[in-house]
Amino acid sequence: MNVPIPGLAARRAATSLVHGVLQRGRPLDEALDDPKGPLAALDARDRALSRAIAGASLRRLGSLRGAIKKFLRKPLDPRGALESILLTGAAQILLMDVPDHTAVDLAVEQTNHDRAAKPFAPLVNAVLRNIARERESLGEFLDDPSRDVPQWLDDRRIKAWGPETAKAIAAAERAEPALDITAKSDAIEWAQKLNAEILPTGTIRLLPDGPVPELPGFNDGAWWVQDAAAALPAKLVKAKAGQRVADLCAAPGGKTAQLAASGADVVAVDRSAPRLRRLTENLKRLGLSAQTVTADATQFKAEPFDAVLLDAPCSATGTIRRHPDVAWLKGPEDIEKLAALQARLLDAAADLVKPGGVLVYSTCSLEPEEGEGQIAALLKRRPDLERDPVSVEELGGQTEFLTALGEVRTLPCHLARGEPRLSGLDGFYAARLRRRP
Numbered sequence: 422m423n424v425p426i427p428g429l430a431a432r433r434a435a436t437s438l439v440h441g442v443l444q445r446g447r448p449l450d451e452a453l454d455d456p457k458g459p460l461a462a463l464d465a466r467d468r469a470l471s472r473a474i475a476g477a478s479l480r481r482l483g484s485l486r487g488a489i490k491k492f493l494r495k496p497l498d499p500r501g502a503l504e505s506i507l508l509t510g511a512a513q514i515l516l517m518d519v520p521d522h523t524a525v526d527l528a529v530e531q532t533n534h535d536r537a538a539k540p541f542a543p544l545v546n547a548v549l550r551n552i553a554r555e556r557e558s559l560g561e562f563l564d565d566p567s568r569d570v571p572q573w574l575d576d577r578r579i580k581a582w583g584p585e586t587a588k589a590i591a592a593a594e595r596a597e598p599a600l601d602i603t604a605k606s607d608a609i610e611w612a613q614k615l616n617a618e619i620l621p622t623g624t625i626r627l628l629p630d631g632p633v634p635e636l637p638g639f640n641d642g643a644w645w646v647q648d649a650a651a652a653l654p655a656k657l658v659k660a661k662a663g664q665r666v667a668d669l670c671a672a673p674g675g676k677t678a679q680l681a682a683s684g685a686d687v688v689a690v691d692r693s694a695p696r697l698r699r700l701t702e703n704l705k706r707l708g709l710s711a712q713t714v715t716a717d718a719t720q721f722k723a724e725p726f727d728a729v730l731l732d733a734p735c736s737a738t739g740t741i742r743r744h745p746d747v748a749w750l751k752g753p754e755d756i757e758k759l760a761a762l763q764a765r766l767l768d769a770a771a772d773l774v775k776p777g778g779v780l781v782y783s784t785c786s787l788e789p790e791e792g793e794g795q796i797a798a799l800l801k802r803r804p805d806l807e808r809d810p811v812s813v814e815e816l817g818g819q820t821e822f823l824t825a826l827g828e829v830r831t832l833p834c835h836l837a838r839g840e841p842r843l844s845g846l847d848g849f850y851a852a853r854l855r856r857r858p
């Protein structure tokens with residue numbers, strides 16, 4: 422019987438996660454949640470290690486590719502596992518607290534276990550040893566955060582936000598972010614119980630040292646995981662008890678939970694039945710309720726609502742700090758397609774708002790076509806709508822989140838607070854409109 426080599430299973434799983442993203446276009450979350458996926462057979466410690474290695478490899482993909490290339494004479498065949506083995510090995514050496522010899526030996530071991538890659542075991546050994554030995558000379562690859570942003574995306578950011586902000590966004594995406602939590606109530610009390618801090622917008626922020634479900638309050642449904650930026654749009658609805666509120670594109674339900682916690686009667690619409698099932702499970706844990714409807718929101722018809730929240734499907738380029746695979750899975754063509762869908766969803770959402778009622782639109786995208794541009798175009802085609810400007814008080818006094826038009830625009834480089842892991846928030850856009858009475 423073969424004796425398992427300590428640490429090998431976690432490295433193989435990490436390589437498989439990275440390979441899945443880069444070669445098969447498989448989103449990291451999908452692979453992580455897959456009961457038959459790469460992490461299935463691992464214990465909690467190895468799962469965490471595997472996730473950390475895969476996360477670092479994808480977060481710093483451009484830097485690591487540059488460092489690896491320096492020691493290659495020929496380009497790698499992108500089809501096999503070889504590149505992913507080198508990336509995960511280099512990530513451990515350059516970015517993680519793993520002894521060099523462990524990272525190198527386990528990468529070589531993995532190569533020997535892979536029939537196609539096996540002949541390249543000496544190459545893996547040589548490249549990773551060189552990286553470890555010459556780490557001081559790799560600054561040109563490691564120091565520029567823009568290297569970790571695909572060129573097309575960096576170009577778009579420079580155009581939208583200017584070169585300095587584009588670089589600051591890329592720099593903010595380098596740190597693995599803290600855990601952000603929204604409390605159902607008593608946020609200050611929960612921040613104390615969790616030994617966490619509370620942000621000006623009310624989000625609780627912490628660096629947990631164990632799995633989320635083991636934190637106090639999780640099983641009691643006292644809070645849910647939600648990025649500080651993602652917590653803003655539902656607040657703009659200002660839902661009140663007794664109001665009828667529609668949450669379009671609702672799953673997995675972070676914003677539905679906020680709306681339901683306000684006491685409003687919430688109808689949560691999503692076209693994905695499995696995702697709506699997750700929403701229902703999440704609300705159950707939290708002791709909250711909402712009516713769920715599986716429907717395409719462009720076709721959904723109902724009595725008009727006091728308020729409608731449309732958190733539209735988008736390219737998610739604002740969430741790269743939490744989901745580093747997004748940068749490498751999306752392309753400019755996705756933004757174009759999603760922008761067309763968002764426009765149709767906005768028209769349908771506007772029709773569902775009562776005269777005098779509120780429409781809040783949000784996306785977790787940094788692309789103006791999915792945010793500012795959508796609302797400017799909607800207001801041109803729909804004279805029955807007007808902006809209802811957001812005030813800085815609604816954003817916990819964070820002037821940097823507020824635009825001149827009274828819309829919300831958060832960038833990952835906002836909320837800079839010294840320690841990178843406790844800084845930043847997802848890039849979100851949100852606007853509040855009112856249907857004229």
Ligand SMILES: C[S@@+](CC[C@H](N)C(=O)[O-])C[C@H]1O[C@@H](n2cnc3c(N)ncnc32)[C@H](O)[C@@H]1O
Binds near residue numbers: 691717
């Ligand atoms: C950004 S996520 C929503 C996140 C959610 N609002 C939250 O806070 O947890 C987008 C959602 O839109 C749903 N979706 C995409 N196209 C849709 C459509 N045409 N009609 C309804 N839902 C749609 C997806 O299934 C996905 O659950």
